[in-house]
Amino acid sequence: MAKPVADTFSPSENAAGYVSDDNPVLGFSHMHDSGTGGLPSLGNFPLFVHPGCPGDDFTRCAYSLTFRTTSRVPGSVTAAPGYFAVNLTNSVRAEMTATQHAVLYRFGFSGDEHVDVLRDLKRPDEVEKGVPYSPLVLVDLVDLMNSRSLGGILVSPETGRVMGEGRYLPSFGSGKYDAFFCADFKGAAIRKTGTFVGNDAAENPKILDGVGSGFHIPGGSAGAWLQFERPTNNSLLARVGVSFISIEQACENAEKEIADWHFERVESDARKQWREKLGVIEVDPTGVSEELQTTFWSGLYRTLLSPQNYTGENPLWNSTEPYFDSFYCIWDSFRAQHPLLTIIDPIAQTDMVRALLDIYRHEGKLPDCRMAFCKGFTQGGSNADVVIVDTFVKKLTAGIDWDTAYEAVVSDAEVEPPNWGLEGRGNLVSWHSLGYIPWDDTDLNGTGPMSRTISRGVEYAYEDFCIATLAEALGHAEDAAKYRRRGGNWRNYWNSDQRDVFQDPNDVTVQTDYTGFMQPRLVNGTFRYHNTRACSPVQEMHRCYYDTHLDTYEGSPWLYSFYVPQDMATLIQLMGGPAAFVDRLRFFHTSGIAYMGNEQGFLPVFQFHYAGRPGLSAYFVREYIPALFNASVNGIPGNDDCAMGAFSAFAMMGFFPVAGQDVYLLSTPFFPEVRIRARTEGKWSVIKVWGFDPEGKKKYIQRAKLNGRMYTKNWITHDFFLKGGTLELWVGEEEGTWGTKEADLPPSWPVEWADGGGVGLDDKF
Structure with a gap:
């Protein structure tokens, strides 16, 4: 839960607090959501440290966000699992590490009797010269989004303890949440204490209550401050406990988890925990560049940052079940992150599913997005259904109430909530009766953005297919047949006559040879035109967000x-057969239409498998890694959501999941050997590459053996990761025949399909 980092000012996006640019530091806060898009999240109660105040006058220090921002020393940032450090141009060095619910900061000073303070590297002429050395630490009630509506803070002049609370807004949802902190300091005697509002500081009062209620606070800043004598070792420690329950619990968290105030011990423990988490995977790095190794391991690291374990910190209900938060959003994470967790951290994944079901028990619906105990916006379908079914087919069953799980996914499929913009599905009457969501639908049962009819529709169809899988396994045969049929509703969006038409850079209308696309439909069954390229990098990229009308x-x-x-078998037929499908998918990846910065772009990289061309999947994996996924500052093509790292990790290990199915599509690993600890005690799942080429020229699998026997399928099941075993791959520079025959293709489940009333649908299939 505790994730400290320097918060930086960014006019575009600082959702996780820190941004690798040259913008200044706002402070150091203790909780963050990593990799999200949208508005910034959390970042509550930041600390900021001055080495001293001009003229030794505390009122002349800068307190508010507007005035205190200070540049980083270029090249001074150090980041590692469990540790972050940065030097500021005001001569302060900040280091930080964390336990589950508490943070330990170590602020270092030059030790000079007087220091020259430079706040902004861009204004070197504005140096405060000769500032007396007497550190001042402030604690601000603000959050990253500047959303606080209420709050209070207290500083004890005797002990130096600072305690406070605030009420804040979620970054991509509806509602509000309360947060609490408790900060203690060690390493120097206290000179003075007080509070501040905006940029005005005073020694009294020592308490602010109801801050923000009834009067304006510039920059949102208000809090407490402490000024210290010179630290004995030129080092000052700050211990901050956080909680969503109470100030008392925040103090208890800090005292329990960092009782010894030992920075190296806390950092070492954090590093050991990360090594344990990441230690389920081993790779042979022989010949592999340091950049690719960094890309791989940092991707795995980011995969494990969220959802966040808030068990014991849930203020909404009492439960013996685990509680996880920061599902940002399941629409993003179900495709890669959660399937990766089923392999490398099955205990956490199982607990996350249990948490989702407990949310259903107490709030009536599974979430698609959830943060800070608030309901987040639903971006597409009810994709928690896929996460639950994926967990089931991967045999992660310990402690999961599958009767409740089935009840929850059926509720998504059958019961429309009053606000399906926050949970569940909308337009269900039409979905059930027509088999699609009409563009001009009148929904009398709930409210939500009346948009995204194509993307919601194809997601609803796949979710219903997944529900059918669970229904069949649990013995609900009639339901299984019903949801399997609904899983074919995607066909109702297929307009076989729709052409790919666009304007070239010279405003000339161009029509390609590609015919047949998903299109919106009206209540009367006719199709409505949606430009086939709209909302792609080549046309109107940013028109299709949550509030889109498209x-x-x-x-x-x-x-x-x-x-x-x-x-996929039926889709390939509709697109003209395997060769035509391959041509179309290749064009998608080479024409600029594809965008890897969103998670829906992941699976199409590997869908050549379904047309008997697994080698092309391996080819395009190598096109995207390392071109878009690399170790540079811009080495993530979109906001991470803990899913970008999962994609690169999967791709570099040589397989990719079809979430909701017991299917992993095989490609060539980026390492000569990958070892993954299996769930069977003492067993490993080993992938060996014979003829490995570090340059990636030998990217095509020529033949394979699974546990010593020839293996021709271009996919494997989860049993490989459950029981362990050895998969050997022989690779070469040219595509071969491995995995190309019909018997080698991944499974497909065609359904008997009835025209949903549309025009232009081909009834042959």
């Missing part, structure tokens, strides 16, 4: 026309 979400009809993981 029919796709963060992607184009080109992209969503490939999203039929339950029935």
Whole structure:
């Protein structure tokens, strides 16, 4: 829960607090959500440290966000699992490490009797010269989003303890949440204490109550401050406990978890925990560049940052079940992150599913997005259904109430909530009766953005297919047949006559040879036109967000026309057969239409497998890594959501999941050997590459053996990761015949399909 880092000012996006640019530091806060898009999240109660105040006058120090921002010393940042450090141009060095619910900061000073303070590297002429050395630490009630509405803070002049609370807004949802902190300091005697509002500081009062209620606070800043004598070792420690329950619990968290105030011990423990988490995977790095190794391991690291374990910190209800938060959003994470957790951290993944079901018990619906105990906006379908079914088919069953799980996913499929913009699904009457969501639908049962009819529709169809899988396994045969049929509703969006038409850079209308795309439909069954390339990098990229009036979400009809993981065989037929499908998918990846910065772009990289061309999947993996996924500052093509790292990790290990199915599509690893600890005690799942080429020229699998026997399928099941074993791959520079025959292709589940009333649908299939 505790994730300290320097918060930086960014006019564009600082959702996780820190941004690798040259903007100044605002402070050091204790909780963050990593990798999200949208508005910044958390970042409550930041500390800021001055080495002293001009003229030794505390009122002349800068307190508010508007005035205190200070540049980083270029090249001074150090980041590692469990540790972050940066030097500021005001001569302060900040180091930080964490336990589960508490943070330990170590602030270092030059030790000079007087220091020259430079706040802004861009204004070197504005140096405060000769500032007396007497550190001042302030604690601000603000959060990253500057959303606080209420709050209070208290500083004890005797002990130096600072305690406070605030009420804040979630970054991508509805509601509010309360947060609490407790800060103690060690290493120097206290000279003075007080409080501040805006940039005005005073020694009295020592308490602020109801701050923000009834009067304006510039920059949102208000809090407490402490000025210290010179630290004995030129080092000052700050211990901050955080809680969502109470100030008392925040203090207890800090006292329990960092009783010894030992920075190296806390850092070492954090590093050991990360090594244990990451130690389930081993790779042979022989010949592999340091950049690719960094890309791989940092991707795995980011995969494990969220959702966040808030067990014991849930203020909404009492439960013996685990509680996880920061599902940002399941629409992003179900495709890669959660499937990776089923392999490398099955205990956490199981607890996350249990937490999702407990949210259902107490709030009536599974979330799609959830943060800070608030309901987040639903971006597409009810994708927690896929996470639950994926967990089931991967045999992670310990402690999961599958009766409740089935009840929850059926509720998504059948019961429309009053606000399906925050949970569940909308337009269910039409979905059940027509088999699609009409563009001009009248929904009398709930409210939400009446948009995204294509992207929601293909997601609803796949979720219903997944529900059918669970229904069949649990013995609900009639339900299984019903949801399997609904899983074919994607066909109702397929307009076989729709052409790919666009304007070239010279405003000339161009029409390609590609025909047949997912398109929106009206209540009367006719199709409505949605430009096939709209909301892609080549056309109107940023028109399809949550509040869009268009029919796709963060992607184009080109992209969503490939999203039929339950029935790729039928889709390939509709697109003209395997050769035509391969040509179309290759064009998608080479024309600029594809965008890897959103998670829907992941699976199409590997969908060549379904047309008998697994080598092309391996080819395009190598095109995207390291071109877009690398160790540079810009080495993540979109906001991470803990999913970008999961994609690169999967791809570099040589397989990728079809979430909701017991299917992993095989490609060539980026290492000569990958070892993954299996769930069977003492066993490892080992992938060996014979003829490995560090340059990636030998990217095509020629033949394979699984546990010593020839293996021709281009996919494997989760049993490989459950029981362990050895998969050997022989690679070469040219595509071979491995994995190309019909018997070698991943499974597909065609369904008997009835025209949902549309025009232009081909009834042959």
